[in-house]
Amino acid sequence: MGFVQDPPQLANPYREDRLLHAMLERALPPVRRAALEPDLQALGDYAQMAWQRACRTTRRKPVLTQWDAWGNRVDRIELTEAWQEGPHITTRHAVLAAGHEASEHARLEEFARVYLYHLASEFYTCPLAMTDGAATALKASGNKALMDRALPHLLSRDASTFWLSGQWMTENHGGSDVGNTETVARQDASGQWRLYGRKWFSSAVVGEVALGLARPEGADRGAGALALFYVETMDGARRKPELIIDRLKDKLGTHELPTAEIHLDGLPAWPLGELAHGVRQVAPMLNITRTWNAVCATASMARALTLARDYATRREAFGKPLIAQPLHAQTLADMQAEFEAAFALTFEVAHLLGRVEHGAAQPHEAALLRLLTPLAKLWTGKMAVKLCSEALECFGGAGYIEDTGLPQLLRDAQVYAIWEGTTNVLSLDSLRALAGDNLGALRTAIEGWLADSINAHARQVIHAALDAATAHVNQHANQRDTLEASARGLAFTLAR
Numbered sequence: 001m002g003f004v005q006d007p008p009q010l011a012n013p014y015r016e017d018r019l020l021h022a023m024l025e026r027a028l029p030p031v032r033r034a035a036l037e038p039d040l041q042a043l044g045d046y047a048q049m050a051w052q053r054a055c056r057t058t059r060r061k062p063v064l065t066q067w068d069a070w071g072n073r074v075d076r077i078e079l080t081e082a083w084q085e086g087p088h089i090t091t092r093h094a095v096l097a098a099g100h101e102a103s104e105h106a107r108l109e110e111f112a113r114v115y116l117y118h119l120a121s122e123f124y125t126c127p128l129a130m131t132d133g134a135a136t137a138l139k140a141s142g143n144k145a146l147m148d149r150a151l152p153h154l155l156s157r158d159a160s161t162f163w164l165s166g167q168w169m170t171e172n173h174g175g176s177d178v179g180n181t182e183t184v185a186r187q188d189a190s191g192q193w194r195l196y197g198r199k200w201f202s203s204a205v206v207g208e209v210a211l212g213l214a215r216p217e218g219a220d221r222g223a224g225a226l227a228l229f230y231v232e233t234m235d236g237a238r239r240k241p242e243l244i245i246d247r248l249k250d251k252l253g254t255h256e257l258p259t260a261e262i263h264l265d266g267l268p269a270w271p272l273g274e275l276a277h278g279v280r281q282v283a284p285m286l287n288i289t290r291t292w293n294a295v296c297a298t299a300s301m302a303r304a305l306t307l308a309r310d311y312a313t314r315r316e317a318f319g320k321p322l323i324a325q326p327l328h329a330q331t332l333a334d335m336q337a338e339f340e341a342a343f344a345l346t347f348e349v350a351h352l353l354g355r356v357e358h359g360a361a362q363p364h365e366a367a368l369l370r371l372l373t374p375l376a377k378l379w380t381g382k383m384a385v386k387l388c389s390e391a392l393e394c395f396g397g398a399g400y401i402e403d404t405g406l407p408q409l410l411r412d413a414q415v416y417a418i419w420e421g422t423t424n425v426l427s428l429d430s431l432r433a434l435a436g437d438n439l440g441a442l443r444t445a446i447e448g449w450l451a452d453s454i455n456a457h458a459r460q461v462i463h464a465a466l467d468a469a470t471a472h473v474n475q476h477a478n479q480r481d482t483l484e485a486s487a488r489g490l491a492f493t494l495a496r
């Protein structure tokens with residue numbers, strides 16, 4: 001046999017991540033930093049083990065069995081190994097519960113865990129994000145009965161009592177525009193609300209609860225008339241018969257994530273609040289899951305770059321390791337710069353979220369959070385695809401070969417820009433977020449960040465971009481079509 005290439009090795013994703021370390025040292029008080037350390041060490045070790053395990057085994061997909069041998073409808077889903085481990089890893093290391101501690105640092109500490117866990121979890125983080133979003137929306141609703149019932153499970157630190165939540169919004173005719181929702185909520189003779197309809201994408205189909213949008217029977221058309229309902233899906237160990245799994249979707253990526261098409265045939269449901277304005281009630285959930293999306297997209301970039309950097313030390317061309325080829329080194333450096341910017345934007349959102357939720361924020365910071373959340377989601381969603389694609393090219397032909405484990409990075413990355421609001425929908429949301437003086441809040445924050453900077457050129461460029469954005473928004477305030485057509489360009493400029 002001739003030459004055999006050394007495959008890339010994954011360095012410990014926690015111990016070797018100088019960026020994450022630097023950010024945590026800067027942001028956290030020493031006592032909290034020390035308390036966080038054991039969980040981050042353990043999640044870094046788990047991530048490294050999961051990569052090595054994935055390299056040794058053939059990738060599996062969840063399998064849906066709809067009927068048993070005797071003709072009973074069972075809708076049983078077999079999950080991958082990482083998914084079976086999900087509840088244990090999540091609760092043992094408080095991946096989700098940490099975000100709900102009473103501290104302005106809670107969200108940053110939560111998202112440091114998520115960042116390390118995401119790829120090893122095989123997108124178990126998707127339903128975790130929705131569970132976090134459901135807990136946040138339930139708290140925002142102030143519905144004490146539902147909070148008392150669900151929060152101890154959603155935020156549990158014990159796998160045996162932990163519940164996952166779904167987010168049932170998308171329908172065949174209503175994804176971005178949920179105003180087209182066809183699911184109906186009807187009260188039975190006892191006054192119990194029940195849901196009837198079809199949800200077209202359900203990614204937490206193995207979850208115990210969900211928050212879903214539905215139109216109370218007799219209500220008007222349009223989004224404003226939708227209500228937000230809480231449902232439970234299980235009756236002991238069995239799925240409730242009023243929830244029918246039609247099929248698992250065959251997707252480009254996120255293969256380990258069981259995304260289902262479902263039917264609701266009278267599933268009992270409880271309104272979170274008033275029987276209208278469901279979109280307003282679900283918005284706290286959207287903003288949380290969009291933050292998770294940004295963190296997970298950034299984690300995908302980190303993984304792609306780490307592997308590409310390592311490979312550049314193992315692969316030789318034209319008599320030198322790739323890393324010693326100036327153009328290859330420059331390519332990696334350019335990717336690193338884009339990644340570090342995405343990391344900074346994403347963790348700034350996590351930092352602000354914790355401060356705002358715990359009343360520690362300056363007045364302009366809440367407005368800034370509202371604007372940066374869609375910007376971080378849309379920017380990192382696009383950047384993850386770009387960087388994962390570039391990273392595959394860094395491996396040459398090997399980057400195109402399935403059992404290197406590399407193509408999966410690109411396939412999975414494509415989802416970040418689509419779910420939880422596409423790039424266009426998030427660009428329009430950033431216009432919504434610019435109402436009031438959120439651009440002013442961004443300017444105030446940037447002045448603060450730049451105060452210590454000696455880079456006059458960078459300051460000039462940023463001021464010019466902000467001036468142009470402000471002028472554009474003001475000039476077209478009454479020309480909605482023009483403003484919408486330029487929303488993506490504006491969002492990209494602001495994010496950059």
Ligand code: MFK
Pocket residue numbers: 123125126127129130167169170175176177178179203223224277279280283284286287289290292293296419420421422425429432
């Ligand atoms: C591993 C990574 C982790 C990520 C996991 C992801 C799992 C995937 C799960 C999903 O994909 S779940 C489905 C996600 N679906 C979406 O994100 C829907 C995308 N569409 C939108 O976001 C539309 O813009 C929207 C549905 C919100 C439009 O609805 P409307 O009712 O036509 O919009 P409208 O009238 O502007 O807003 C209604 C209210 O909500 C307004 O408040 P008021 O009633 O008080 O005026 C808005 O201000 C408010 N609102 C909307 N978006 C908001 C918001 N408030 C705060 N934050 C927001 N983002």
Ligand code: FAD
Pocket residue numbers: 166167168169170172173174175176177201202203204251254259415418419420421422423424425428
């Ligand atoms: P459409 O709304 O039809 O959009 C089509 C195109 O039109 C997009 O490019 C969009 O940007 C553009 N567009 C739409 N409106 C505008 C506008 N006003 N201006 C400019 N452009 C516009 N949903 C759930 O509710 N729960 C889940 O658990 C869930 N899991 C998912 C898992 C996966 C793997 C995927 C891929 C999706 C999942 N979704 C889930 C659905 C996802 O949220 C929707 O697919 C997404 O919100 C887009 O909706 P749509 O598919 O109806 O696309």
